[in-house]
Amino acid sequence: MGPFRNWWWKFAGLALLFYVVAGGFLFDVPQLxxxxxxxxxIYFHVGMWFSMMFILAVSLxxxxxxxxxxxxxxxxxxxxxxxxxxxxxxxxLLTGMVWAHFTWGRFWVNDPKLNGAVVxxxxxxxxxxxxxxxxxxxxxxxxAAVYNLFAFVLxxxxxxxxxxxxxxxxxxxxxxxxxLATGDLDPAMRKVFFPAIxxxxxxxxxxxxxxxxxxxxxxxxxxxxxxxxxWK
Amino acid sequence: MTAAVxxxxxxxxxxxxxxxxxFTGVLLYLVSTVFxxxxxxxxxxxxxxxxxxxxxxxxxxxLNAVLKGFLQEGERRIPYYYTLASPxxxxxxxxxxxxxxxxxxxxxxxxxxxxxxxxxxQNQGLFLLNxxxxxxxxxxxxxxxxxxxxxxxxxxxLMGVLGFPVVLPLLLxxxxxxxxxxQGASLAAQWGNLLVLLLLAGISVVLANLLFxxxxxx
Numbered sequence: 001m002g003p004f005r006n007w008w009w010k011f012a013g014l015a016l017l018f019y020v021v022a023g024g025f026l027f028d029v030p031q032l033x034x035x036x037x038x039x040x041x042i043y044f045h046v047g048m049w050f051s052m053m054f055i056l057a058v059s060l061x062x063x064x065x066x067x068x069x070x071x072x073x074x075x076x077x078x079x080x081x082x083x084x085x086x087x088x089x090x091x092x093l094l095t096g097m098v099w100a101h102f103t104w105g106r107f108w109v110n111d112p113k114l115n116g117a118v119v120x121x122x123x124x125x126x127x128x129x130x131x132x133x134x135x136x137x138x139x140x141x142x143x144a145a146v147y148n149l150f151a152f153v154l155x156x157x158x159x160x161x162x163x164x165x166x167x168x169x170x171x172x173x174x175x176x177x178x179x180l181a182t183g184d185l186d187p188a189m190r191k192v193f194f195p196a197i198x199x200x201x202x203x204x205x206x207x208x209x210x211x212x213x214x215x216x217x218x219x220x221x222x223x224x225x226x227x228x229x230x231w232k
Numbered sequence: 233m234t235a236a237v238x239x240x241x242x243x244x245x246x247x248x249x250x251x252x253x254x255f256t257g258v259l260l261y262l263v264s265t266v267f268x269x270x271x272x273x274x275x276x277x278x279x280x281x282x283x284x285x286x287x288x289x290x291x292x293x294x295l296n297a298v299l300k301g302f303l304q305e306g307e308r309r310i311p312y313y314y315t316l317a318s319p320x321x322x323x324x325x326x327x328x329x330x331x332x333x334x335x336x337x338x339x340x341x342x343x344x345x346x347x348x349x350x351x352x353x354q355n356q357g358l359f360l361l362n363x364x365x366x367x368x369x370x371x372x373x374x375x376x377x378x379x380x381x382x383x384x385x386x387x388x389x390l391m392g393v394l395g396f397p398v399v400l401p402l403l404l405x406x407x408x409x410x411x412x413x414x415q416g417a418s419l420a421a422q423w424g425n426l427l428v429l430l431l432l433a434g435i436s437v438v439l440a441n442l443l444f445x446x447x448x449x450x
Contacts, residue, residue, distance in 0.1 A: 067446050123397035130394060133385040143380050146443045150376055151398055157435055158401035 013202030020047075020196040030186045034103055041099045042185075043192055047200035048092035049117075055204045056085040056124070060152050063145035075141035076219060078148060079131065080211035082124050088204055089121050104170065113171040116159055123151040233324075236317040240325035247304070248333075254300055255333070262293040262341050270348040279352045283411050286345055287403060290338055294367070297337055298330050298374040299391045302382035314448060323375070323444040327437060330371035338367040354416030362413060365426065366406040369433035373398050376440040379447060405429050 004011070024043040032039065059081030066074035096114070097107045108114065130147055134140040185193060248255055269285055277285065305313075313322055342363060353359045374391075377398055381390040409425045419426075 119397050119400050126393045126397060130380065130384060130390060133390060134383065135385065139383065142447050142449075143383055146447050147380055147394060150439055150443060151394075153435065153439055154373070154398050154401060154432070157432065 009202060010206055013199055013206060016195050016199035017203065020192060020199050023192040024196065027188065027192060029189060038099055038102045039189075041095060042189070043196040045092060045095040045099055046193075047196045048088050048095060050197055051200040051204035052085050052088040052092055054201055055081050055088065055208055056152070058208070059085060060148060063148040066141055066145045067149075070138065070141070072137065072141065072219070073216075075137075075145065076215045077212055078145065080215050081208055082127055082148070083211050084204055084208040086121065086124055086128075087207060088200075089117075089124070093117065093121070109170065111171055119158070120155055123155060127151070233318070233321050236321040237325045237328065240313070240317060240322060241329050244301075244325065244329045251304075254304065255297075258293060258297045258300070258337065259340060261296055262289065262337060263344055265289050265292065266341065266344050266348060273349075275349060277349065279414055280411070282349060282352060283407060283414055285349075286342075287407050287410065289345070290341055290367075291370070291399065291403060293337060293341065294334050294370050294374060295391050295395055297333055298371060299378045299381060299387060301326055301330060301375070302378050303387060310448070319445040319448045320441045322448070323379070323440050324437075326379075327372050327375045327440060330375050331368040334367035334371045335364050338363050353414050355413045355418065358413040358417065358419050358422060359410060361419070362406060362409045362422075362426070362429075365429055365433075366402070366410075369402050369406070369429055369436070370399060372433045372436035372440065373402055376436065376443065379440075379444060383447070402429070402432050405432065 020043055024040050029037065029039050031037075059078045062074045062078035062081060065071075066078060096117075100109060100114075101107050127144060127147055131140055131144050134143055266289060269289065273281075273285075317325075342360075374395055377395045378391060381387045381394055384390050405425055405428050409422050409429070412422055412425075
């Protein structure tokens with residue numbers, strides 16, 4: 001019973017994900033022109049983007065906590081969350097490209113929402129590069145946390161003002177929240193869509209905890225190496 | 233606070249005047265880039281390209297111009313300033329001073345660009361207003377990035393890498409206004425976009441003042 005008490009949510013997530021994959025591919029979906037069967041991708045593509053936004057918000061919270069208390073764990077957690085966000089961001093990008101290939105005829109179209117997504121990913125890759133080029137743990141932590149906040153706020157303002165600029169988008173969903181308008185989602189699809197969002201959130205959190213553990217161990221090893229006795 | 237900001241700006245200005253080669257270097261960089269574009273495009277570009285090219289040139293020149301501010305100060309002098317003024321005042325002075333520098337850079341770049349590549353702009357007033365506001369907004373966003381980049385190991389690469397995602401929203405708005413001024417749009421028609429530009433600049437200034445106190449210490 002021991003491990004299950006702490007791990008039940010991982011089993012729940014796995015069970016949900018199995019249900020989503022099975023239901024996503026087997027249940028009936030409405031046959032819409034152009035989209036057709038590819039609408040099933042909504043369970044994967046949208047879920048991945050949502051969990052990316054969720055985990056990046058988690059990273060923001062840890063960055064803010066680091067600036068307040070300057071505890072190394074918070075910095076490591078913010079980093080782990082950004083790595084997780086990038087994993088899910090790239091998965092979302094790939095599933096989106098496959099979808100675009102079938103519905104719009106090309107893997108990439110010049111669309112404000114698609115380009116906005118790339119800018120977001122670039123900002124977080126820049127965050128990793130920044131961390132790599134600063135010496136000193138505290139200085140690195142502070143600079144990275146500040147950039148995380150600065151880029152996050154400006155990026156979300158950008159997403160919000162995009163529709164104002166009058167650039168029309170062929171990507172569904174308005175004002176930076178694609179597919180959140182669940183009102184126009186077929187009731188039959190909702191019984192897979194909501195569990196799918198849940199499942200991807202749990203997966204993201206799981207990956208996040210794994211990255212946290214790896215980074216914490218690496219940090220420990222570094223500490224032990226630095227305190228190595230000189231007689232060795 | 234205001235007195236400190238003005239004093240710091242006067243300090244920046246006199247330092248700049250004593251060591252003119254720094255700003256001249258950025259100016260030369262701008263002139264060379266414009267001339268390279270002139271030669272490689274044979275001086276003939278479609279209107280759409282004229283606009284985009286101008287802003288891309290200006291963006292790269294401004295990355296250099298803004299970064300040199302914090303880099304020039306040197307490691308030892310910076311702690312001394314913070315004994316005299318608050319970090320927010322130092323940041324504010326840097327932003328305003330950079331805005332002034334970038335305005336100068338933008339205007340001279342525009343003159344040079346017009347001289348060799350022609351000038352298809354129909355509403356010159358709106359174009360110049362957008363140029364000045366855009367330079368100010370760029371300086372607001374880039375000053376904070378330069379504060380971060382100047383602390384890292386390879387500041388020049390980092391300035392670009394960290395700066396692009398932050399500056400891109402601004403740049404898109406600026407290019408849009410600029411493109412419509414070329415087609416002769418009136419100020420009234422572009423009022424909304426100009427407001428967005430001011431909003432983005434305002435957010436950058438507020439964020440920079442809030443966040444800079446966390447990173448000025450070594």
